[in-house]
Amino acid sequence: MATAFFVIVAFMLIVYSVLDGFDLGVGAIHWLVGHTREERRVVISAIGPVWDGNEVWLIAAGGTLYFAFPALYASSFSGFYLPLTMVLWLLMLRGISIEVRSHVNDPLWHGLYDFVFTLSGALLTIFLGAALGNVIRGVPLNADGYFFEPLWTNFRITGRVGILDWYTLLIGLMSFVTLANHGAHWLALKTEEPLRERARRLGARLWWLVAILTVVGFFATVWVRPIILESYLTPGWGWLIPVVALGGLGGMALFGARQKDLAAFISSSLYIAGMLGGVAFGMYPTLLPATTDPAYSLTVANSATGAYGLRVGLIWWIFSALLVIGYFCYVYWMFRHRVNVAAGASH
Amino acid sequence: MDSALVVDRLQFAFTITYHYLFPQLTMGLALLILVLKTVAIRTGDDRYNDSARFWARIFGINFVFGVVTGIPMEFQFGTNWAAFSRYAGGVIGQTLAMEGMFAFFLESAFLGLFLFGERRLGPRGHWVAAFLVFLGSWLSGYFIVVTDAWMQHPVAHQVMPDGSVQLSSFAALLGNPWGLWQYAHTMSGAAITGSVVMASVGAFYVLSGRAAEHGRLFLKVGVIAGLAFSILQLFPTGDRQGKMVAEYQPVTLAAMEAVFTTGPGVPLVIIGQPNMSDRSMDNAISVPNMLSFLTYRRWDATVQGLDAFPTDTWPDNVPLLYYAYHIMVGLGTIMIAILVVSTLLLLRGKLATSRWMLWMLMLMLPFPYIANTAGWLTAEIGRQPWLVYGLMRTSNGISPEVSAGNGLFTLLGFMGMYTILTILFLFLIYREIEHGPAKPAPSVAY
Numbered sequence: 042m043a044t045a046f047f048v049i050v051a052f053m054l055i056v057y058s059v060l061d062g063f064d065l066g067v068g069a070i071h072w073l074v075g076h077t078r079e080e081r082r083v084v085i086s087a088i089g090p091v092w093d094g095n096e097v098w099l100i101a102a103g104g105t106l107y108f109a110f111p112a113l114y115a116s117s118f119s120g121f122y123l124p125l126t127m128v129l130w131l132l133m134l135r136g137i138s139i140e141v142r143s144h145v146n147d148p149l150w151h152g153l154y155d156f157v158f159t160l161s162g163a164l165l166t167i168f169l170g171a172a173l174g175n176v177i178r179g180v181p182l183n184a185d186g187y188f189f190e191p192l193w194t195n196f197r198i199t200g201r202v203g204i205l206d207w208y209t210l211l212i213g214l215m216s217f218v219t220l221a222n223h224g225a226h227w228l229a230l231k232t233e234e235p236l237r238e239r240a241r242r243l244g245a246r247l248w249w250l251v252a253i254l255t256v257v258g259f260f261a262t263v264w265v266r267p268i269i270l271e272s273y274l275t276p277g278w279g280w281l282i283p284v285v286a287l288g289g290l291g292g293m294a295l296f297g298a299r300q301k302d303l304a305a306f307i308s309s310s311l312y313i314a315g316m317l318g319g320v321a322f323g324m325y326p327t328l329l330p331a332t333t334d335p336a337y338s339l340t341v342a343n344s345a346t347g348a349y350g351l352r353v354g355l356i357w358w359i360f361s362a363l364l365v366i367g368y369f370c371y372v373y374w375m376f377r378h379r380v381n382v383a384a385g386a387s388h
Numbered sequence: 389m390d391s392a393l394v395v396d397r398l399q400f401a402f403t404i405t406y407h408y409l410f411p412q413l414t415m416g417l418a419l420l421i422l423v424l425k426t427v428a429i430r431t432g433d434d435r436y437n438d439s440a441r442f443w444a445r446i447f448g449i450n451f452v453f454g455v456v457t458g459i460p461m462e463f464q465f466g467t468n469w470a471a472f473s474r475y476a477g478g479v480i481g482q483t484l485a486m487e488g489m490f491a492f493f494l495e496s497a498f499l500g501l502f503l504f505g506e507r508r509l510g511p512r513g514h515w516v517a518a519f520l521v522f523l524g525s526w527l528s529g530y531f532i533v534v535t536d537a538w539m540q541h542p543v544a545h546q547v548m549p550d551g552s553v554q555l556s557s558f559a560a561l562l563g564n565p566w567g568l569w570q571y572a573h574t575m576s577g578a579a580i581t582g583s584v585v586m587a588s589v590g591a592f593y594v595l596s597g598r599a600a601e602h603g604r605l606f607l608k609v610g611v612i613a614g615l616a617f618s619i620l621q622l623f624p625t626g627d628r629q630g631k632m633v634a635e636y637q638p639v640t641l642a643a644m645e646a647v648f649t650t651g652p653g654v655p656l657v658i659i660g661q662p663n664m665s666d667r668s669m670d671n672a673i674s675v676p677n678m679l680s681f682l683t684y685r686r687w688d689a690t691v692q693g694l695d696a697f698p699t700d701t702w703p704d705n706v707p708l709l710y711y712a713y714h715i716m717v718g719l720g721t722i723m724i725a726i727l728v729v730s731t732l733l734l735l736r737g738k739l740a741t742s743r744w745m746l747w748m749l750m751l752m753l754p755f756p757y758i759a760n761t762a763g764w765l766t767a768e769i770g771r772q773p774w775l776v777y778g779l780m781r782t783s784n785g786i787s788p789e790v791s792a793g794n795g796l797f798t799l800l801g802f803m804g805m806y807t808i809l810t811i812l813f814l815f816l817i818y819r820e821i822e823h824g825p826a827k828p829a830p831s832v833a834y
Contacts, residue, residue, distance in 0.1 A: 082834065089834035093455065094496035101488030103462055107473065108481025111552065115474035118466025119787035126798045129463055130805060133456040137812070140452040143834050144816055187470065189789035346478030347546075347554030354482060361489035368497035375501065375508075 043345035044326070045355055046109035051321040053102035058169075058317055059223075059310045060095035064088045065169075066224020068135065068162015069217065071155060074228055074239045078148055079382055081155050085139055086380045087231040092139060094372060096132070108354060112186055112344040113328045120180055120188040121172065124204050128168050135161040163217065170216020174209030177320060178202065178265050179330035182337040198265055202332055208265050215254045219313060222247035226293070226309045230302040233381045237302075244305065245297055252290060255316075262320070266330070269323030279322050286315025395795035396468040396786045399802065401768070403460050405761055406806050410454030412760050415529055415575065416582020417447045418522035420613060425515050435605055440518075441506070442602070442825035443586070448503045449816050453809060460802070468795060472775055472785030478554040479545050480535045482561065487531035495524030504833040526575065533574050537567030539776050540767065541636050553779070566632050570767070573625035576617045577763060581756040583614030584723065587730070589821065591750040594740050602825040604740050607749070611734055615727040621720060633770065634683055637777065639697040640770040643706045644713040645679055647693040653677040654691040659714075662707045667694070703772045712765035719759040726752060 067074075067088050075081035107114045118125060134157050142154035178198050181188045193203035196210075205213075225247060228240035263270045273279050292308025324330075328344055331337035345351065421443050428436035462484055465473050473481075501509060502517040509517060538544075544560035545553040555561060590606025593599045634641050646662040646669055647654055656678030661670040680689040694702055703709050726748055733739040740746075771777055775785040823830045 086834035090500040093499065094493065097488060097492040097496050100459065100462060100492055101485065103466075104481060104485030104488040107462070107465065107477050108479075108485050111477025111481060112474050114466045114477055114481070115470035115472075115787075118463060118473075119468070119470035119790050122467050122787070122790045122794055123798070125463060125467055126460075126801070129460045130801065132459055133805070133809075136452065136456040137809070139834070141812065141816065143832055144449075144819065185788065186474075187787070187789045189791075346481075346552075347548060350478050350482060350555035353555070353558040354485070357486065358489065361486070361493075365489065365493045368493055372497050372500075375505075 042348055042351040042355070043109070043341045046105070046345065046351060047321075047325060047328070047341050049355075049358060050102060050106050050109065051318065053098055053105060055314050055317045055321075057095070057098035057102055058220075059313050060098060061092070062166075062220045062313060063223050063227035063306075064092040064095055065135075065162045065166050066220035066222065067228060068158050068224070069166055069221045070224050070228075070240075070243060071159040071162065073243060074225070074232075074236055075155075078151050080236060081151070082143070083232060083236060083380055083382055084228065085142060085158065087228055089139065090376045091372060093136070094369065096136070105354075105358065108346060109351060110328060110339075110341075110344040111346055113339050116182065116186050116188065116339060117176075117180075117329055120182075120190055121175070121204065122189065123192060124168060124172070128165065128172075131161045131165050131168065135165065163221075166217040166220040167213040171205060171209040171213035173216065173317075173320070174212030175204060176329060177212070177262060177269070177324070178206070178208055179332040179338070181333050182329070182331035182339065183333065184337060186337065186339060199332065208261055211254075211258065211261055215258045218247060218250045218254055219316075222251050222293070223306075223309045223313060226297075226302070226306040230306045231379055233379050237379075241297065241300065241302075244293070248294055248297065251293075251312075255286075255290060266324075268327075269320065272323040272325070282315055282319045282322050284315075286312050286319055289313070289315055392790065392792040392795055393783050393786055395792050395799055396790075397782070399468060399795060399799040400464055402799065403457070403464065403802055403806075405764070407454065407457040407461060408760070408764065409757060410450045410457065411525070411529070412578040412581045412757070413585060414447055414450045414454055415525045415578040416580065416585075417443055417450070418518075418525045418582075419579055420582050420586060420609060421447065422515075422518050422522050423609065423613070425511075425518055429511055429515060435602060438825050439602055439605055439609075441829065442820075444503055444518075445820050445829065446817065448499075449813065449820065451499060453813050457806070457809070468787055468790060469775075469785050470787035470790075472780065475552045475780055475785070476539075476776055478548075478552065479542075479561065480538055482555060482558070483531045483535040483538070487528050487535075491524050491528035491531060495521055495528065498524070500833075529575055529578070530571055533571040534562060534564060534567040536767070537564045537570050540570070540771055541566035541632070542776050542779055553776075566636070569625060569628040569632055573621065573629045573763075576620045576625050577756070577760045579617040580614055580621060580723070581760060583610045583617060584752055584756045586610035587614055587749050588751075588753040591746040592821070593824070595743065595746050595750060599824045599826050600740075606825075607730075607739055607746075608734060611727060611730045611739070611749070614723070615731050618720065618724045618727055622724065626720070630683075637770065638692050639694065639701050640703060640709075641683075642692055642694045642697070643703045643709050644766060644770060646706060646710040647679065647691055648695060650690065650693040650696045652680065652690045653688045654679040654693075656682065662710050664706060701773065703770055705769055705772070709766060709769040712762040712769060716759050716762040716766060719755050719762070723752065723755055723759070 067084060071081060071084055075084040138154040138158035138161065142151060180190060181202060191203045193205040194201050196206045198206050198208050222244055225240045225244035229237050229244060232240065289308045289312030293305055293312065296304035296308055326341040327338050328341060329339040421440050424436050424440040424443065427433065428440060498517045498520040502521045505517060506514045538561065541564060543564050544555060544557040546556045548554050586606045587610025590603045590610055593603025594607065646657065646660070648667040653676070655674040655676045657669055657672050657674040660672035660674070663670045677687045680691055681687050683689065683691055730739055730745055730749060733742050733745055773781050775782040
């Protein structure tokens with residue numbers, strides 16, 4: 042039953058990364074794609090109707106993690122105290138910048154919120170990537186299951202580790218490039234010329250970086266946590282997940298070159314889902330490894346709440362997830378057209 | 389007292405108090421906008437549609453600020469209250485996760501259509517969007533109140549081998565009797581905020597002569613709804629809430645009323661200052677035997693004072709609890725009085741010309757905000773020294789590895805950020821009020 046919730050939470054975080062990932066990625070490349078004030082309005086209107094719902098996946102995943110694995114929630118959120126608070130501030134600034142920009146029609150006002158939007162989006166991609174890096178590398182858990190990490194120490198992955206080291210920075214960079222690329226594919230899908238052309242070109246260029254970082258990230262991850270590779274060496278269906286990621290990577294190049302924007306965006310989504318799913322599969326049943334003593338690691342077995350809570354949780358979760366899928370289909374269907382410079386409001 | 393505990397408590401109190409300034413208006417307005425839209429469809433009167441659109445714009449701004457200030461709430465359970473989360477996450481996490489899955493997704497999906505989709509959806513489709521946003525926001529309120537109710541009156545749990553609690557009955561958690569009355573009381577309070585803000589803005593438009601016609605409509609809807617909900621706030625919801633406190637948290641009731649000594653025929657103190665060193669009431673103005681009557685319906689009934697309970701179970705700040713509770717009750721009473729007189733004037737068709745009454749309504753704007761805030765302070769300070777009543781003390785709930793300095797740094801960060809947000813919020817609201825309800829929307833969606 043706890044394993045079901047491992048899958049559910051991983052699924053929710055992957056959906057969050059794919060959906061809000063393109064919002065954040067659009068933020069990161071906001072100034073590169075939109076050159077004029079009006080073009081930047083169009084860039085924001087390409088995520089305007091969906092960003093809030095996308096962000097809810099993070100809140101809902103947090104809530105689900107909270108009740109299914111309370112010990113993990115308590116340990117990780119308090120251990121990442123400062124960076125997580127900064128993530129909160131950045132999420133607040135991101136939301137404000139999207140929603141407040143249109144209220145005043147003035148170049149300085151728009152410039153201010155364009156700046157806040159792109160800065161918060163770019164930093165969030167790096168922070169979230171670094172957070173993932175920490176979960177893979179492990180944290181200095183004590184016997185009570187708590188830790189507190191400084192922002193950085195000596196940038197090594199052993200001994201007294203910090204939030205930032207060479208590995209977590211690498212994953213942060215990988216997240217930044219991957220989501221910027223993902224955002225470019227979303228903009229290519231949702232906008233018209235000249236924005237579409239710029240977004241496509243940017244996506245094509247970023248692809249090379251994504252490909253290089255995929256290889257580097259793979260070897261670094263296997264070096265940092267060899268167990269991830271070992272999980273795939275046992276017989277089973279696990280190898281399908283990296284195949285999905287590689288297929289997505291190939292699909293981005295293939296469909297990007299043929300200007301099939303929807304297929305390229307779906308490929309990018311599959312790439313992200315495959316990469317994150319691959320990590321989750323490789324880590325199972327560990328949720329948060331300890332760098333101190335492997336016995337202190339938080340696992341599915343030692344972090345989950347009681348069986349009754351998980352059972353009822355699963356029932357209502359499936360019911361609510363069906364509703365949510367319905368809402369998302371409806372909203373994305375209502376918002377299926379491209380946004381352009383000529384039209385005023387995007388709805 | 390350990391300073392990390394003080395900082396963690398202050399940060400949660402500050403961020404939740406600030407956050408709740410926005411949802412109380414959006415939950416109240418969601419209901420009133422639905423009423424305006426229903427009347428518009430029934431009568432075809434366009435002023436009701438204009439009004440619904442104007443209030444939807446106010447709603448939209450408030451909603452954004454509610455969303456961004458709401459994100460830190462769930463996260464703080466983990467960042468600052470890790471020991472509590474580890475202990476109780478298996479129970480309260482259920483309702484917090486349900487809020488995300490059932491309420492936030494619903495709201496976020498239909499908010500955009502509600503705010504910007506009127507032309508596309510048509511009148512009936514748009515009514516449905518407004519209804520779904522209303523449903524989402526009121527559901528969200530339910531899951532949060534039921535979470536708090538579990539901390540006030542923990543039901544439906546059993547202790548696990550490692551000392552933490554797990555859920556034992558889903559139905560009992562959602563049907564917590566404390567939660568049902570607390571929910572009714574909270575939502576009625578939110579409806580009062582929506583109504584009073586509407587009446588107050590209406591009074592401003594009539595007094596300033598800017599949009600007098602719409603202003604009169606706001607006055608009518610705001611005053612009638614405000615009166616109805618402020619009476620519901622007193623009876624039955626406030627009354628039943630008080631009975632819950634008397635039954636399950638008798639020491640809290642004694643502290644709310646600052647009754648230090650047990651005895652028969654206890655007076656109700658209207659104004660006074662609890663003196664903690666003498667354990668007495670300074671400069672008390674009181675009604676003899678009234679508290680005995682209100683609590684037990686007998687003039688000479690014995691009411692338990694604080695002396696009947698061990699001091700380590702007393703709420704740790706009796707004067708603050710006493711002030712918060714009395715401010716809530718006092719403002720509630722004043723609001724009922726103003727709204728009764730306003731309704732009488734309205735029924736005689738004289739409200740729009742009674743300038744003194746319009747002034748009073750306009751200046752009443754902060755009252756529901758203060759009363760709702762004071763009400764929540766009463767509930768949460770009254771729960772002390774417990775984090776989960778009778779089960780876990782607040783001092784045992786904080787994150788063991790987060791130092792006071794880190795907590796203070798983020799608390800000051802939140803204060804700075806919220807100061808900027810306040811200025812931004814007031815600026816945006818000022819522009820909408822200035823623009824008024826008569827003209828079409830001043831800005832595009834994005």
